[in-house]
Amino acid sequence: MIQDACRAVDASPPVSPEEYAKLCEFFYRRTGMMFSEKKRYFVERRLQERIVKTGSSGFRDYFALLRFQASGEELQQLVNLMTVNETYFFREDYQFDALTGSMLPELAKARARGSRIRIWSVPCSTGEEPYSIALHVLETWDLCDDYEIEILASDIDSRVLADAADGTYGERSLQRVPMALRQQYFARLAGDRYRLRSEIRDSVDFSTINVVDPLQMARFRGIDVIFCRNLLIYFDDLARRETVEALYECLAPGGFICLGHSESMNRMSSLFRPRKFGDTIVHQKPAEAE
Amino acid sequence: MVLVRSSRSAAEPPPVAVAEADDLPALLAGLDAPDPAVRRRAVRGLGAHPQAVPELCARLLVEPALSVRTVLFTSLIRLKSPAVVEALVPLLREEDAGLRNEATEALQEMPEEVAPYIESLLRDPDSDVRILAIQVLSALPHSDAPRWLVQVVEDDPHVNVCAAAVDCLAEVGGDEAVAPLLALKRRFADRPFVRFAVDLAVRRIEGR
The missing domain is CATH 1.10.155 (Chemotaxis Receptor Methyltransferase Cher; domain 1)
Known part of the structure; x- marks a missing residue:
């Protein structure tokens, strides 16, 4: 055949x-x-x-x-x-560098120590992205002790969320995780499998979401950084517009949205301001948003 | 521990204000709310009510917040109809470039509804409107688009309008466009950029 x-x-x-x-x-x-x-x-x-x-x-x-x-x-x-539907730890990690090197410092500057910063990974698939965010923040952001970092992670597929919450991965997912990080944050299981330690697993709040459902999206407000990568390419033009507009409502003023490297915001919406941080362009909701 | 689990349950019910989605009078009243976020929510809700097209179209002309205007266009795309096209076509003459561009993009999203207006737009006395009509055609998934573009190449007296059509034909044109394109090159023989654009379009069409 x-x-x-x-x-x-x-x-x-x-x-x-x-x-x-x-x-x-x-x-x-x-x-x-x-x-x-x-x-x-x-x-x-x-x-x-x-x-x-x-x-x-x-x-x-x-x-x-x-x-x-x-x-x-x-x-x-x-x-x-x-479209290749695969994910792994630290995929497109230049955006994580932009997160801890530029976005978080900018957000932190505008708020008091001890206040909360909310990051949302959607779609999160089997969890590699939100856990990568957690590890990257812990490892590279000097001010992380001064703020409460809340990581939300959502996907439309409840099966992948169960895997995400379990936090067990094989070599393919972990190919970009250095040995030192594996030893620090993972427990080695049989068959070359690794499980994230519970303090990392428990720090991410997983939930189901259908991003084109306004009622479901209304649960998410005041988000500071959204990672929405390689999702919108699956949508038609109208669904893309509506989803981007819904994400705009989810963001706090001055919040950022990161798209996949092949996705272009200016083809979908003029609501955001492009910001270039290092090798990546992210999209910011104006602080004085109307 | 610097990472904190959400204090909010993901399953918590949505804010009450969203529940007004079916209340047409409340949504229409929301169009005049002082808070742009409330107006955006009203506009989004009205995107499910075809009877609200007149109010949404009227709002386009007076809405001061760009974010609300963007959402207005999205709702009108969702409600696409001849009435929406009737309201959007005059915006191609607007002084405000942002409004013109958003109207152009919105019209591209409604091929069947905009089709009956294309020929008259391509005959508009204003060459800028004709160029915008070609921009609409550039991304319009409609099988008559190549024929309309050939018509422009054959008949339009303005070189910039023809050049816009040539660019478009380079992408969507078939064999039937080649002879009119070559004739255009002769008609504007004194314009090197037309010669260049036509040669490129013909090469693309012939797959050379």
Whole structure:
């Protein structure tokens, strides 16, 4: 069966460099995702798979379907294929550097010692992101003893939340965690598995959330930093707008939102002010927000 | 311990104010509330009420807070209809560039509703409005978009309007656009940027 599918993909007409460029440009405009030449094999393979599966006669036929299908279903299919759903500790950690090097110091400056700073990871999947935030704050923010850091973590999938709360991970998730941190914060289990120590597990508050449900989103207010990475690329334009606007309401004035590296806020909303911290751009709700 | 677990239960009920989502008179009254956050909540709630389109459209013209205006456009996209398009099209003539751009982006989100207005927009006496209409077409998922753009290339007297259409055709045009594009290059033979844009568009269309 798999071999048949591979043969079918191999038999589909090749994609010319111009067609590839055209697809990448279109894909970028619609999703904000950019593919470099290095990703060409990855993109072409999936593109040819969709050309075959949709019964299109070739690139031009398929591109017309992508471009003009009113429901946008095929674009969604392609987006799903182009997105790698994997997570691990310290993924895109330059944003964590921006958190402890720039965002937290800026937030701390504006409030009294001992006050609370709230960070929300959504979607949090199996917990690698919120736990990475916890470890990074503990390890790298000098002022962390002076403030109460509250970490919230939410996902629509209750199964991944159970795994997140359990806090047990294998090598794949921990590939970027240095041995010293493993020894300090994890207990080694059988079969090369590691479990986070309870004081870290218990410090993160996990809950289910559907970000497109206004009633559920209304539970979250006064958040100082939101990590919402690699979620909005799955949404259509309207859902993206509505979700970003809902996240705006969740933030405290002056709060920050961090998106995935391939997501572009200026294609979704003009509500936020872009801020560049080191290698990353984050988006800030104006302090004098109206 | 510097990390503290939330004192708030994630399962706690939402604020009472959200429960007013079905109360149309209350939501309409909320449009005039002094607090922008209350106005945004009202606008978001009205996004589920097609009968509120006139009030939402009217609010666009007087709303002073940019955040509320942004949410107004989102609710109007959700409620997309000929009445919404009728209200948004005049905004393409607005002095306020932000309002014009947001109207353009909103119209791109309603292909079927905006389609009946495209031909008249492309014949508008104001060339800036025609360029904005082409911007609407640039991201409009509608199968007539290439035909409308070819029409512009064939008929429009203004070089900037034609150039905007050429850029668009480079992305969405098919074989039928090639001859009109080459004719345009001859029509504006004294404009090097047109020659350059047409050559690029034709190369893209022919997959060279």
